[in-house]
Amino acid sequence: xxxxxxxxxxxxxxxxxxxxxxxxxxxxxxxxxxxxxxxxxxxxxxxxxxxxxxxxxxxxxxxxxxxxxxxxxxxxxxxxxxxxxxxxxxxxxxxxxxxxxxxxxxxxxxxxxxxxxxxxxxxxxxxxxxxxxxxxxxxxxxxxxxxxxxxxxxxxxxxxxxxxxxxxxxxxxxxxxxxxxxxxxxxxxxxxxxxxxxxxxxxxxxxxxxxxxxxxxxxxxxxxxxxxxxxxxxxxxxxxxxxxxxxxxxxxxxxxxxxxxxxxxxxxxxxxxxxxxxxxxxxxxxxxxxxxxxxxxxxxxxxxxxxxxxxxxxxxxxxxxxxxxxxxxxxxxxxxxxxxxxxxxxxxxx
Amino acid sequence: xxxxxxxxxxxxxxxxxxxxxxxxxxxxxxxxxxxxxxxxxxxxxxxxxxxxxxxxxxxxxxxxxxxxxxxxxxxxxxxxxxxxxxxxxxxxxxxxxxxxxxxxxxxxxxxxxxxxxxxxxxxxxxxxxxxxxxxxxxxxxxxxxxxxxxxxxxxxxxxxxxxxxxxxxxxxxxxxxxxxxxxxxxxxxxxxxxxxxxxxxxxxxxxxxxxxxxxxxxxxxxxxxxxxxxxxxxxxxxxxxxxxxxxxxxxxxxxxxxxxxxxxxxxxxxxxxxxxxxxxxxx
Ligand SMILES: Nc1ncnc2c1ncn2[C@@H]1O[C@H](COP(=O)(O)OP(=O)(O)O)[C@@H](O)[C@H]1O
Ligand SMILES: [Mg+2]
Numbered sequence: 001x002x003x004x005x006x007x008x009x010x011x012x013x014x015x016x017x018x019x020x021x022x023x024x025x026x027x028x029x030x031x032x033x034x035x036x037x038x039x040x041x042x043x044x045x046x047x048x049x050x051x052x053x054x055x056x057x058x059x060x061x062x063x064x065x066x067x068x069x070x071x072x073x074x075x076x077x078x079x080x081x082x083x084x085x086x087x088x089x090x091x092x093x094x095x096x097x098x099x100x101x102x103x104x105x106x107x108x109x110x111x112x113x114x115x116x117x118x119x120x121x122x123x124x125x126x127x128x129x130x131x132x133x134x135x136x137x138x139x140x141x142x143x144x145x146x147x148x149x150x151x152x153x154x155x156x157x158x159x160x161x162x163x164x165x166x167x168x169x170x171x172x173x174x175x176x177x178x179x180x181x182x183x184x185x186x187x188x189x190x191x192x193x194x195x196x197x198x199x200x201x202x203x204x205x206x207x208x209x210x211x212x213x214x215x216x217x218x219x220x221x222x223x224x225x226x227x228x229x230x231x232x233x234x235x236x237x238x239x240x241x242x243x244x245x246x247x248x249x250x251x252x253x254x255x256x257x258x259x260x261x262x263x264x265x266x267x268x269x270x271x272x273x274x275x276x277x278x279x280x281x282x283x284x285x286x287x288x289x290x291x292x293x294x295x296x297x298x299x300x301x302x303x304x305x306x307x308x309x310x311x312x313x314x315x316x317x318x319x320x321x322x323x324x325x326x327x328x329x330x331x332x333x334x335x336x337x338x339x340x341x342x343x344x345x346x347x348x349x350x
Numbered sequence: 351x352x353x354x355x356x357x358x359x360x361x362x363x364x365x366x367x368x369x370x371x372x373x374x375x376x377x378x379x380x381x382x383x384x385x386x387x388x389x390x391x392x393x394x395x396x397x398x399x400x401x402x403x404x405x406x407x408x409x410x411x412x413x414x415x416x417x418x419x420x421x422x423x424x425x426x427x428x429x430x431x432x433x434x435x436x437x438x439x440x441x442x443x444x445x446x447x448x449x450x451x452x453x454x455x456x457x458x459x460x461x462x463x464x465x466x467x468x469x470x471x472x473x474x475x476x477x478x479x480x481x482x483x484x485x486x487x488x489x490x491x492x493x494x495x496x497x498x499x500x501x502x503x504x505x506x507x508x509x510x511x512x513x514x515x516x517x518x519x520x521x522x523x524x525x526x527x528x529x530x531x532x533x534x535x536x537x538x539x540x541x542x543x544x545x546x547x548x549x550x551x552x553x554x555x556x557x558x559x560x561x562x563x564x565x566x567x568x569x570x571x572x573x574x575x576x577x578x579x580x581x582x583x584x585x586x587x588x589x590x591x592x593x594x595x596x597x598x599x600x601x602x603x604x605x606x607x608x609x610x611x612x613x614x615x616x617x618x619x620x621x622x623x624x625x626x627x628x629x630x631x632x633x
Contacts, residue, residue: 053524073527080528086521090543099539103530147529 001062002026003187004050004155009059011045011211019045021211022059027155027189027204032181035191036198037208038234043191046208047157050189052076064154074103079148080157084164085140087132093119093143094128100151118150121180138169145177149184156181156188162197174200195235199223207231229346232273232339238302238314240339243272252340256308257286264340266349273339276302276316285330289313294323303329375610382406382603389599405604420574422582422605428497429561429579430612435498436560437553444504445549448511449537453523463512470505474566482569492573501560507552514548515541550623557616579609 004027011020019042027033035043048054050061052073061068068076079100088096097115106114119125122142132140141161148156158177162170178201181188192198198205199219207214207222207230215222215231226232232240245254247267252259254272279287288308295302296319303315303323315331317323340350377394384399410423447466451459474481481500490496518541526536542549567578583605 051524051528053527073524074530074532076528078528080525082521082525084519084521086519086525088522088526088540090540099526099531100529103535147525151529 001065003029003031003064004189005060005062006046006050007060007062009046009049009061010057011042011049011054012057019211020049023211023213025206025213025216027187029187030185031187032178032201032203033187033189034198034202034205035189035208036195036205036234037193039193041208042211043193043208044159045211047080047159047189047191050155051078051080051157077151077154078157079151079153079155080159081144081148081161083160085132085144085161087140087143087147089132092129092131093124093135093146096132096143097146097150100147104151114150118146121149121183122146137165138173141165141173145180149180149186152186154187156186158188158190160192161190162192163194170197177201196237199235207234209234226273226339227348229271229273229341229348232341232348236275238276238316240273240275241313243274243307243311244343245270245272245340247340255311256288259286259338262340262350264350266340266342269343270349271341271343273341274333275337276314278334278337279315279317279331280334281317281321281329282332283330285332287313287331287333289315289329289331291323291325291327291329294325305329375607378603379607382600382607384600386598386600389603390597401600405600406608409601409604409608420577420582422579422608424575425577425579425582426608426612428494428576429609431494432497432563432567432578433557433560433612435494436501436563437556439498439502440504440507440556440560441549441552443502444507444552445511445541445545446537448508448515449541451508451512452515453533453536463508466503466505466508468505469503474501478565478569481566485570492571492576494576496570497567497576497578498560501563501566504556507556510548510552511545514545518544546623550620554617554620554624558613561613583609 004025006023006025008022008024009020010018010022012018023046025033035046037043045054049056050063052068052071056069063076063078088099091099094115097118098111101111101114115128116125119128122145124139124142124146127135127139127143132143135143144161161177162173165173174197177190190198190201192201202219204217205219205222206216209230215227217225222231222235226235229242233242243254245252247253247262247264247270249267250260250262250264252262252270252272259272289303289305290307291303291305293304295304299319301317301319301321301323303317305313305315307313315329323329338350339348341347342349377396380395380398381389382405383402384395385401388399389395411421413421451463485491485496485500488496490499522540523536526540531539562580563578564580567576568581571577571581583602
């Protein structure tokens, strides 16, 4: 059994909303697990069940070898960082950090030492006497982290903690969270709807959709080998291109081109997925793209255009290529990196 | 600095307001420093007279009532105890029942809240006979308990605390829970400090409410040692003069001035909290 073990966990809210369906998942000690999925898919619900803030309708959750279904949140020894930080507004930073320790009956000197250590780690030592209302967003974020770290809990839970920060700070804090987690080595679950955040932070990643884990794996596994249409579309930026197609006798005919000898025996209606970065310009072209718009990111160009039948399409090329608006490009798929999904079930078939 | 006409008008209005509040008190105070006969014959005074010390000494220490035993000082103390008890218990009970109504999400919370709320429609004056019956059956007439207890349930304060608690984000409770707080420590460590301003305000209102009770102490107390200030105001300080009862007006004014002191003290004492809450909004 691993450190945290969810077995067939289901959550049905009193109003009948089924937020999580029979989900099973294990997290190893020290691992950084990320739950990613669109808003409303049940990520927070799953996390809150681990924290004990929501009842578990069905299934079991084990933490550190102990069944915790019925254990009160205050007894679970988990720490959580909330989206709006939920700092204690009437306590100064020191007491915000110290409160959890005081409740554990730890003596004053030890508390002071732990708080000071955590404050140093997070570079908030200068604000210990301030109230949260006198701190900037980034500083509040650090205090929230400090409150979690200082207790040295079994597991850290983060519920979209970066979404209230501006873009620059978000990237900075993302890095710091990762560094901090590696330094402290605490098992963590991080919830986000932002796939870039998910990819950069995760040791392992659970892509959730409609209360179901669609795929579980390392960020690279999931990026390279998405198991379903949903995962393929959700992970990767810019999004994967999807084209309608049909397979007969191992030949896929999409709009305006064919791919022969696809490694699959599937027959019928499919979706063909091609990542913008897996395309290149070549003579013997497969796809003809009429360029509408070029976004120059410096290192890369994002080329947006249309195929023959007015289908929107994106191609990512190195930034040193100059591509004019209105140009006609002939593109090929590099190394046969394309993904085929059953149109009716969304499952990967190649 | 140039003063705009609008500012002048604003100041005039404010000064008028201040006068409206202060002048009656000043007249009472000035009149309390004269001889009763002077007041009776010449009307109320605007200047301080020479009887100040005598009148106040008389009021505080003279024994009055039918039994000639109760002093005004004793009545101030009685009223103060009654008001303090009512205000304290009202605040504590309302804060705690609002806590239960908001945080323990049992099915009957809403009906119970409305049940509490409609008691606003039956103030003590309406239910005074049943209340008296119960209190006297319990043997609580002529006691502080009897004076205080029937008045401590407060729908108003419960309502205000409930509305305030509802604005406190759920994450605060959840975060506190994960930090090991139980139901009691969440109340003491979070709700009480967060609602300091609210508590101070409620305490002041409820103190004044308790202090100015008239009907209840009137029917509750037969022993003079439990008389309260407002009752005394009516009863004491008449003087018989050739068989005619004459009011001792100057002493009455002194009594009124003295009777204002306890509520004023409470306001002065609590205003620090009050104002802090007003200027420093804590999210
Ligand atoms: N307290 C609740 N009562 C009823 N339904 C809820 C409650 N909280 C969340 N839900 C529903 O459960 C689903 C999952 O919600 P949530 O876990 O918050 O999603 P996410 O965090 O992924 O955005 C949503 O459809 C949401 O509307
Ligand atoms: Mg959420």
